[in-house]
Amino acid sequence: MRWIWFDRFELFESGRRAVAVKNITLAEDHLHDHFPGLPVMPASLMIEGMAQTAGILVGEARQFAEKVILAKIKRAAFNALVRPGDQVRYHAEIEQITPSAASTAGRITRGDELIGEVDIVFSHIDQNMSGLEFPEDNFVFTEEFLALLRTYRAGAGQRITL
């Protein structure tokens, strides 16, 4: 299994907001354990989907020069169960961004229904961990994540330069 928790970007406005689509399918092994006989998309993996959507948005805002790490989930609230066959959207918006960190607000929807809200603080770790050094390579934004953005660019003809 690959650790990518959405399928494609549907909207990407550099430095402002992004919308990603996730299709829930019974081909995903974890749904057979969560729970046996009652497959439900784990809220924790929807938080991860939002973190990936918002994290790429934050990373792209600084041309992927920073290592963007989830620092804190400010708030996570869920209103409904998500089941196989559902399609959810992760709507992420940058509220604040500084040289050292970013704050994002997120909504998860299924059609017009609000499924959940996930607000996150990200750290640009090289700017925050005084005295600690991390590898020079950007180990956060791997090829798999960057490929998602390229797919969006190819599909929507938007202004993302990688």
Next chain:
Amino acid sequence: MPTLTHDEVFDKVKQALVDALSVEEDEVTEDAKLQADLGAESIDILDIVFRLEKSFGIKIPQDELIPREILSNPDFVANRRLNDKGLAALRQAMPHADLSDFADDPDIDKISEVFTVGTIVRFVESKLKAA
């Protein structure tokens, strides 16, 4: 923005800390230490700064709140302790903080103890005055 009274600034700071740290309102007193009393971790500082910026409509450069360059400057630090020159620089950079206890034992690993709720309130007041 109209001038806020000390109590109004305190109430907004308190709300930011209650939301960021999931503490009870009555725990947030002016003397409460962010780390020791309210359980703030270093990562919470990022969250608190964002909430204060949003709530008060101000910008808070990271080095203004916590002057890391002083704490890592070899001219000011020896054996993880600030020398007199470093303490003087810290006093100048942090006029909003009460450094009297820290000056008695200027171990840089104890710098978090100077961050009380009152420190944050005075810092915000100085930013609002300068705006």
